[in-house]
Amino acid sequence: xxxSDPQQxxxxxxxxxxxxxxxxxxxxxxxxxxxxxxxxxxRDLHDTLGNALTGIVxxxxxxxxGVDPQSIPPNHFGLMxxxxxxxxxxxxxxxxxxxxxxxxxxxxxPWKHHTKNGSMVPYL
Numbered sequence: 001x002x003x004s005d006p007q008q009x010x011x012x013x014x015x016x017x018x019x020x021x022x023x024x025x026x027x028x029x030x031x032x033x034x035x036x037x038x039x040x041x042x043r044d045l046h047d048t049l050g051n052a053l054t055g056i057v058x059x060x061x062x063x064x065x066g067v068d069p070q071s072i073p074p075n076h077f078g079l080m081x082x083x084x085x086x087x088x089x090x091x092x093x094x095x096x097x098x099x100x101x102x103x104x105x106x107x108x109x110p111w112k113h114h115t116k117n118g119s120m121v122p123y124l
Contacts (some may be wrong), residue, residue: 054110059106065098065100066101066103091109092107093106
């Protein structure tokens with residue numbers, strides 16, 4: 001194919017645009033499929049647990065060095081920020097940690113059950 005042929009350039013340009021549009025469409029379809037999969041998981045969870053679900057517990061563990069929470073200097077705001085965010089979500093935070101033994105953070109997020117459409121929502 002000669003590059004100087006204007007018809008061939010137009011055709012190559014159109015093929016390139018079509019390829020870009022197909023790639024974008026493919027990404028959108030993949031994204032929508034993932035969203036639908038997440039929605040299906042949520043529906044299955046709701047169907048399985050129904051109104052028996054009273055809360056969700058988020059647990060984060062690390063096997064690092066651990067820390068004595070009382071020894072954290074006042075100019076370090078990491079745990080303070082976590083506590084504030086958890087409190088603003090009307091949830092509870094517990095921290096289990098010992099020097100040399102890692103740490104476990106648990107956030108207990110309560111759920112309420114009565115909404116207009118019957119779905120569960122967090123207390124916020």
